[in-house]
Amino acid sequence: xxxxxxxxxxxxxxxxxxxxxxxxxxxxxxxxxxxxxxxxxxxxxxxxxxxxxxxxxxxxxxxxxxxxxxxxxxxxxxxxxxxxxxxxxxxxxxxxxxxxxxxxxxxxxxxxxxxxxxxxxxxxxxxxxxxxxxxxxxxxxxxxxxxxxxxxxxxxxxxxxxxxxxxxxxxxxxxxxxxxxxxxxxxxxxxxxxxxxxxxxxxxxxxxxxxxxxxxxxxxxxxxxxxxxxxxxxxxxxxxxxxxxxxxxxxxxxxxxxxxxxxxxxxxxxxxxxxxxxxxxxxxxxxxxxxxxxxxxxxxxxxxxxxxxxxxxxxxxxxxxxxxxxxxxxxxxxxxxxxxxxxxxxxxxxxxxxxxxxxxxxxxxxxxxxxxxxxxxxxxxxxxxxxxxxxxxxxxxxxxxxxxxxxxxxxxxxxxxxxxxxxx
Numbered sequence: 001x002x003x004x005x006x007x008x009x010x011x012x013x014x015x016x017x018x019x020x021x022x023x024x025x026x027x028x029x030x031x032x033x034x035x036x037x038x039x040x041x042x043x044x045x046x047x048x049x050x051x052x053x054x055x056x057x058x059x060x061x062x063x064x065x066x067x068x069x070x071x072x073x074x075x076x077x078x079x080x081x082x083x084x085x086x087x088x089x090x091x092x093x094x095x096x097x098x099x100x101x102x103x104x105x106x107x108x109x110x111x112x113x114x115x116x117x118x119x120x121x122x123x124x125x126x127x128x129x130x131x132x133x134x135x136x137x138x139x140x141x142x143x144x145x146x147x148x149x150x151x152x153x154x155x156x157x158x159x160x161x162x163x164x165x166x167x168x169x170x171x172x173x174x175x176x177x178x179x180x181x182x183x184x185x186x187x188x189x190x191x192x193x194x195x196x197x198x199x200x201x202x203x204x205x206x207x208x209x210x211x212x213x214x215x216x217x218x219x220x221x222x223x224x225x226x227x228x229x230x231x232x233x234x235x236x237x238x239x240x241x242x243x244x245x246x247x248x249x250x251x252x253x254x255x256x257x258x259x260x261x262x263x264x265x266x267x268x269x270x271x272x273x274x275x276x277x278x279x280x281x282x283x284x285x286x287x288x289x290x291x292x293x294x295x296x297x298x299x300x301x302x303x304x305x306x307x308x309x310x311x312x313x314x315x316x317x318x319x320x321x322x323x324x325x326x327x328x329x330x331x332x333x334x335x336x337x338x339x340x341x342x343x344x345x346x347x348x349x350x351x352x353x354x355x356x357x358x359x360x361x362x363x364x365x366x367x368x369x370x371x372x373x374x375x376x377x378x379x380x381x382x383x384x385x386x387x388x389x390x391x392x393x394x395x396x397x398x399x400x401x402x403x404x405x406x407x408x409x410x411x412x413x414x415x416x417x418x419x420x421x422x423x424x
Contacts, residue, residue, distance in 0.1 A: 023150030041239030060209020086124035268343035337392035
């Protein structure tokens with residue numbers, strides 16, 4: 001294993017993802033000074049709907065372009081499919097937006113959602129361009145695009161929200177940054193795409209990517225549905241608290257998950273036998289050490305972190321942040337096991353396991369939320385994360401991908417830490 005190149009790859013991916021999360025972080029800091037908890041609840045619901053839409057538009061076709069030897073015909077076909085899918089999904093969201101407003105009772109939610117959904121169409125124009133840059137390992141150029149669009153977005157957010165635009169500041173900067181990043185990606189890729197469709201080409205890419213896409217859709221759908229369900233069964237204010245806590249926690253978790261998925265997946269795909277298991281355990285151990293350390297820091301300093309980032313008016317977010325931080329290391333274990341299943345070619349097992357884990361997790365969350373309201377919902381997230389981590393570890397073991405002993409050690413360590421935290 002060439003560890004120098006591997007470390008460089010991790011650094012580049014972390015840098016690229018860090019720009020995205022950093023700009024989002026600054027937007028949170030700015031908006032939290034002007035918006036109420038209900039407003040952030042609405043933004044969480046909008047983000048959830050758009051996130052699911054992105055997965056549906058891509059449908060794993062981008063990953064297939066990277067995996068296969070792709071010609072101009074392939075890029076043009078996927079480019080056309082992405083545009084058609086994005087227009088269809090936008091139309092569905094636009095028609096359903098009055099129903100969404102009726103469910104949550106937030107004035108003009110249909111218009112906010114419809115305007116924000118425009119980014120689905122805008123970004124579909126650059127999906128194949130991003131794939132081309134990724135396939136050619138041009139990560140630095142992607143970093144530059146993120147830096148430019150992110151910085152301009154933060155400046156626009158500050159100007160608009162301080163000028164009295166309120167929640168519309170977020171929606172307007174979302175559309176604006178999407179236009180800027182899409183234009184830059186198209187320019188940098190230097191690829192003149194056109195509308196073209198070849199059925200056989202589409203079948204080839206669809207047959208490769210649909211299982212991984214369904215797995216991602218189930219996993220992302222589970223995360224995205226949490227604020228939607230919480231807003232329906234509880235209140236938009238609680239959605240706002242949960243959303244703010246999640247965004248703070250995601251500053252580190254999303255960075256780590258992205259690095260594992262983008263770098264470890266192709267790295268482990270080239271390994272076999274003992275080399276595979278050795279590399280997997282090494283990556284797992286370092287990832288877990290980092291995750292446990294950050295989780296403990298967030299738990300013990302949650303009040304201070306919330307006060308510094310969000311201000312004194314968001315003190316209630318601290319308790320939510322503590323519980324979400326506890327779930328972090330278990331989510332890290334599950335994320336690593338997903339990579340192990342993908343990199344060993346077990347896409348079918350991955351898909352089945354995702355359906356099983358998310359079905360049980362949704363039942364846990366619904367029972368916890370309906371029985372104990374908001375705090376029960378948070379404890380449900382912790383319990384669901386423990387269940388998913390344990391289940392995925394067992395699946396990986398019985399699929400004879402890696403031995404479970406290393407993960408048992410981590411489960412014992414995490415259980416011990418939970419007991420200590422509960423007693424203090």
